[in-house]
Every structure is written in C-alpha cells, then in structure tokens.
Amino acid sequence: MxxxxxxxxxxxxxxxxxxxxxxxxxxxxxxxxxxxxxxxxxxxxxxxxxxxxxxxxxxxxxVGLIDDAAFARAWVNSRQAGRGLARRALSSELRAKGVDPEVAAEAVELVDDEDERAAAHRLVERRARSMSRLDRTTATRRLMGMLARKGYSGGLAAAVVRDVLDGVAAEGADEALLDYDEEGALP
Missing domain, CATH: 1.10.10 (Arc Repressor Mutant, subunit A)
Known part of the structure; x- marks a missing residue:
C-alpha cells in the first residue's frame, strides 16, 4: 500500500x-x-x-518565470503605495528578499523625493487625527517614531510632522472661532 x-x-x-x-x-x-x-x-x-x-x-x-528586477519594481510599487514605506525601508526589505543591491537600487529609484514626502504626509495626516487629545510634544514624538519605523529620515519626518500638526492646530483654532457668536460670546 x-x-x-x-x-x-x-x-x-x-x-x-x-x-x-x-x-x-x-x-x-x-x-x-x-x-x-x-x-x-x-x-x-x-x-x-x-x-x-x-x-x-x-x-x-x-524563460522569465524568475525575474528579480520585475519582482523588485512590483514590490516597491506595492509597499510604497500600500504601506507608505520610505526608500530606505524598501531597500532593506529587498535585500532581505535576496534581490541584488544594484537591482534593488534601480527599483527604489522609481520613488522620487516628492513621492516619499507625499506618502509621509498621508501617513501623518491619517495618524494625527487619532492623536487630537494628545499634547503636541507627545503627538510629535509618536508620529516621528512611526515615520522612523517606516524608514524616513529624521529631517523629512520632522518637517512633515510639523507641517501636519501646524495644519491641525490651525483647523482647531478655526473651529474654536466658529463656536463664538459675533460678540465673542458662546451661543
């Protein structure tokens, strides 16, 4: 049997x-x-x-069933768009997958500075909404940590976090002004 x-x-x-x-x-x-x-x-x-x-x-x-360059390009597109990973994190992941460093570098070049900044901005905006009750220092620290884990440089992370938190603060001030009537009293 x-x-x-x-x-x-x-x-x-x-x-x-x-x-x-x-x-x-x-x-x-x-x-x-x-x-x-x-x-x-x-x-x-x-x-x-x-x-x-x-x-x-x-x-x-x-015969094209294995194509590390195509794999790397697809990986970069997917992970950058879906998870908002920075070029540094993408390179690291590709190295861990065994992609040749030159092939990985070519794939990561598809992400330019503006793409990276826009992805960081989207990540911070999304996360900042859930941190409205935190003080600015704590929110900044947490947002910077999130971006660092996704491979963003400290300078870019600080600039994006500052921009988004300044925007959130300005929106909050505008909403607070709407709570008052013309004479400055609460309705």
Missing amino acids: TPDVAPGSPEDAPADPEAVARAVCLRALTGAPKTRKQLADLLAERDVPEEAAATVLDRFTE
Whole structure:
C-alpha cells in the first residue's frame, strides 16, 4: 500500500532532483512572485541538490518565470503605495528578499523625493487625527517614531510632522472661532 501523498505533490514526482525542483518552484510561484534567492532557499529546505536547483533556477530565469528586477519594481510599487514605506525601508526589505543591491537600487529609484514626502504626509495626516487629545510634544514624538519605523529620515519626518500638526492646530483654532457668536460670546 502506498503512503498517503497528495497527487501532484513533489513527493509524488519521480526521484529526478530536477523534476522535484521544478515542481517545488512552480508550486511556490503559483501563490506570488518570488526572488531567485527565495526559491533557492526553498529548494535547499527540501534537500534538492545544489546542481539540480541551479539548473532549474537558471532555466526559470531564462524563460522569465524568475525575474528579480520585475519582482523588485512590483514590490516597491506595492509597499510604497500600500504601506507608505520610505526608500530606505524598501531597500532593506529587498535585500532581505535576496534581490541584488544594484537591482534593488534601480527599483527604489522609481520613488522620487516628492513621492516619499507625499506618502509621509498621508501617513501623518491619517495618524494625527487619532492623536487630537494628545499634547503636541507627545503627538510629535509618536508620529516621528512611526515615520522612523517606516524608514524616513529624521529631517523629512520632522518637517512633515510639523507641517501636519501646524495644519491641525490651525483647523482647531478655526473651529474654536466658529463656536463664538459675533460678540465673542458662546451661543
């Protein structure tokens, strides 16, 4: 009797290491794009011999199934737009994914200074609304910390936080003035 193995799983494949490597890579690429290093690590975890892994990874790269440059561009677009990450954080994440530093640098160049500043501004505006009851020093410290964790430089973070908090303070003053009638008394 055969052991309980799901049909089409790598264990079901012939003992050919390249066939196992192909099956593992195809299954991994079905869910989401992966870098060459991520796939190499996965093959190493599955005890695929290095030579077979390299052959399959080379072939997948040749036919375009593995494209670290495309992966890096997509990652930068997604993470910058969705999470508001700064270039420094994006570079760090790409390095952790095994993307070549030059390829990562090219992808991160897609984010210019204005994109980065606008993303920081959106993040701070969104978060500042929930901090209306905090004193300015505490709000500044928390907002600066949030931006630092997302990879923003101290100078940019300070400028954006100051701009947003000044705007919030001005809005608050305008609203307070609306609470008074023409003679300066509360209605």
